[in-house]
Amino acid sequence: MRRTERLFQIIQILRRARRPVTGQHLAEELEVSLRTLYRDMAELIAQRVPIRGEAGTGYVLERGYDLPPLMLTADELEAAVLGAKWVAARGDDALARGAEDLIAKLSSVVPPELEPVIVDAGLRPITRTDVRTLDSFDVGLARTAIRTQCKLVIDYKDEHGGETSRTIWPFLIAYWETVRLICAWCELRQGFRHFRTDRVTRAELLDEKYPERLAVLRSRWAEHRRRNDAERGSQS
Numbered sequence: 111m112r113r114t115e116r117l118f119q120i121i122q123i124l125r126r127a128r129r130p131v132t133g134q135h136l137a138e139e140l141e142v143s144l145r146t147l148y149r150d151m152a153e154l155i156a157q158r159v160p161i162r163g164e165a166g167t168g169y170v171l172e173r174g175y176d177l178p179p180l181m182l183t184a185d186e187l188e189a190a191v192l193g194a195k196w197v198a199a200r201g202d203d204a205l206a207r208g209a210e211d212l213i214a215k216l217s218s219v220v221p222p223e224l225e226p227v228i229v230d231a232g233l234r235p236i237t238r239t240d241v242r243t244l245d246s247f248d249v250g251l252a253r254t255a256i257r258t259q260c261k262l263v264i265d266y267k268d269e270h271g272g273e274t275s276r277t278i279w280p281f282l283i284a285y286w287e288t289v290r291l292i293c294a295w296c297e298l299r300q301g302f303r304h305f306r307t308d309r310v311t312r313a314e315l316l317d318e319k320y321p322e323r324l325a326v327l328r329s330r331w332a333e334h335r336r337r338n339d340a341e342r343g344s345q346s
Contacts, residue, residue, distance in 0.1 A: 132167070195233075245290065263276070
């Protein structure tokens with residue numbers, strides 16, 4: 111790996127890390143000696159990259175720092191294009207348009223040597239079926255509810271045709287091959303429920319925020335699923 115690529119990779123590792131990264135870990139991931147790693151870190155700091163070294167813990171990249179958008183590797187571009195193609199085929203309408211726009215924007219701004227990665231991409235998502243269940247409402251409302259942590263009122267029709275009105279706290283949308291599920295806390299049932307987006311007949315975004323943070327809701331939901339899986343396993 112050339113030194114320029116290695117410096118860029120150091121920044122990428124620090125960007126994705128949620129806690130300080132030790133010099134030893136960086137050196138092992140980059141397959142270089144600690145001495146080389148320390149020289150690289152000194153070069154980055156000299157170039158005014160806001161890296162902070164914490165004694166005994168490791169290196170941290172200050173928040174707010176970003177690289178020019180064209181600084182993408184071929185692997186990163188392929189990952190972006192592959193993911194965008196899947197979303198274009200399986201996402202809700204707004205996300206599908208966003209995915210197509212993303213590919214178009216990448217095509218127009220990447221350096222000439224990277225254009226074949228997008229134009230002649232040899233990666234394509236393959237799914238088991240071409241059948242795609244259509245959403246019965248604007249799923250963008252649910253995504254907005256998650257971003258703003260606001261409650262969502264929905265009218266929902268179950269598999270037997272029964273319809274109920276519910277106030278929910280959406281915290282995640284699961285995109286399966288043929289359907290999408292809104293994972294939420296349901297005030298009516300006082301528990302976690304999953305709602306298919308093709309069975310929501312009406313949705314209204316409220317200004318009222320729900321009382322729990324997204325991270326807490328997702329953690330509780332994950333624990334709820336683990337308990338259910340454990341119970342099913344013990345009964346089998």
